[in-house]
Amino acid sequence: MLDVERIRRDFPILEQGYIYLDSAASSLTPEPVVNKIVEFYHEYRANVERGVHRWSQRASEEYERAHEEVARFIGAPGAENVAMVKNTTEAINLVANALDWSKEDRVVTSVIEHHSNFITWLRVRQRYGVGLKVVRSSEEGVFDLGEWEKAVDDSTKLVAVTHVSNVLGCIVPVKEIAEIAHEHGALVLVDGAQGVPHIPVDVTDMGVDYLAFSGHKMLGPTGSGGLYIADQVLEETEPLCIGGGTIADVSIDDYALAVPPMRFEAGTPSIAQVIGLGEACRYLTRVGMKEVEAWDKRLANRLLDGLTELEGVEVYGPQDPEMRVGLATFNVDGMNPHDVALTLDEEYGIATRSGHHCALPLMKELFGLREGNVRASTYLYNTLEEVDRLVSAVEEISKG
Ligand SMILES: Cc1ncc(COP(=O)(O)O)c(C=O)c1O
CATH class of the missing domain: 3.90.1150.10 (Aspartate Aminotransferase, domain 1)
Structure with missing residues (x-):
């Protein structure tokens, strides 16, 4: 115990x-995480993946190690499957902007979603004419899986569902919902903002394509979060922003993206936050x-x-x-x-x-x-x- x-x-x-x-809004941060962030500022405060000097090398090592730590924490195959973002909201918006939508596509979501996983899809509907189906639950937040079976069909491109409701506290059977979605060839995005901090999560076992989560709700610093991107969708997922740090090559009229996760992390990233989130995962793993x-x-x-x-x-x-x-x-x-x-x-x-x-x-x-x-x-x-x-x-x- x-x-x-x-x-x-x-x-x-x-x-x-x-x-x-009020930890569902944002958790507190333990001393080992605070100290890890202070260590960055005191000992090797420099940019990552850009310099050959020793501080930049150390910063890059710690930054990359944090990706590995977070990947391990959620059961992802490797660091390339975790894009560091500032919160769940950004992670979900990344997916909404990454996919190639057409009028024939459909998104299925639920009535118990946080706005971050709801208005994002209303906007996709507005912008691209995509169909949107909202699955209802009981007042207790309990879903009849039959309702998901009825809602998801072969035109469904994405099922976007929360793991845990931030109002009802109920745990949603995301693994079963993912199975239904995959039978129809749909992608699955799970909003893990309230799930990842509280429940052991294994994305491989869950069978999801995307998992969004906030580091600041799981002992990490504010401004930290992640998006798990499964191997099978790594190539088709377009970065939200591109620029410095996201390319392998550029010529006058073309560019080639860097390998993941760097292609998703444009510009100078939130280095201290990412390193802090890695330490938060280590802390939770130790406990x-x-x-x-x-x-x-x-x-x-x-x-x-x-x-x-x-x-x-x-x-x-x-x-x-x-x-x-x-x-x-x-x-x-x-x-x-x-x-x-x-x-x-x-x-x-x-x-x-x-x-x-x-x-x-x-x-x-x-x-x-x-x-x-x-x-x-x-x-x-x-x-x-x-x-x-x-x-x-x-x-x-x-x-x-
Ligand atoms: C279920 C759920 N999804 C998404 C979010 C948005 O998280 P953030 O504000 O870190 O982007 C929250 C925040 O409370 C949440 O509880």
């Missing part, structure tokens, strides 16, 4: 006594993703049990903690979610998030909520006592 007290020592920010339950997942389930259980017992509090998402990660959204009867979050911060020293969580289609279609709800999201550094503190604070607030 994960030693949470030992882990908390790596997060001196927690010594302030503030209870941080063990199975341990992270098990602790997450305990926190999810406690959160769900505690909140659902409260009178005048509505909790969203699946009732079964096995189907979710340590994230719960709720509303207090008669109260605006922003007021609840503000009271939690000001009077109880607890950070949560309130609003629609960038998932308006879900909020409107499933719950008819315009103001959204309050979200408490945990990570490996949270304790059961912190969850209890949240539950008793919400109880007090609900009693007025």
Whole structure:
């Protein structure tokens, strides 16, 4: 079992006594990752893949090692399969702009997606006249695979689906959805923003073509994220930007792209962020993703049990903690979610998030909520006592 007290020592920010339950928005960063970033600035602050001098050589080695570390962390065959980007949003936009769309194509996505994996496809529809099919789920975020079977056909070019909902916390059966998609020759993009930080992920086993994720939600620095690109689509995936660092050769009237992943990382990349993300993967690997997942389930259980017992509090998402990660959204009867979050911060020293969580289609279609709800999201550094503190604070607030 994960030693949470030992882990908390790596997060001196927690010594302030503030209870941080907003990791789904952005996680905290442990000292080994901070130190790795500082080491870059203190010891070998230089550009990558451009210089023969020793600092540039060291920076390039660390930068390349980070790609390998991230690839290993998600079960990708090699560093060439991981393009470093600044976040999940950029990774998804890269795919939307990479493919050669025509009017006959179709995208299939779901109603529980974050805007990053939704409006991107609305725009592809607007721009190229592509068909768009939105698969509905139950209020708990549970999908009937039969609905995916009905939605996906031979004209489907891409299925874009989240691994874990950032509102309902539910885990989506992406492997089964990928199988359905592949039977029809469609590509599969998984939004791993909330999955990769919490669940051991193996892209090969999942059978996906693309996996987008955010480093800043998995202990890495802000401005770090990745896009896994499977071998079979590496050649057909066009870079979002090209320029310095992305070419093998250029003449007056032609150019040849560099090998992946460099062809996807135009200009001077976010070197410190990438090196920091590599270190975050090393950190999570040392702790063990199975341990992270098990602790997450305990926190999810406690959160769900505690909140659902409260009178005048509505909790969203699946009732079964096995189907979710340590994230719960709720509303207090008669109260605006922003007021609840503000009271939690000001009077109880607890950070949560309130609003629609960038998932308006879900909020409107499933719950008819315009103001959204309050979200408490945990990570490996949270304790059961912190969850209890949240539950008793919400109880007090609900009693007025
Ligand atoms: C499921 C999901 N997808 C995409 C995103 C977008 O992530 P980012 O802001 O890092 O691009 C988020 C962020 O909260 C998310 O929860």
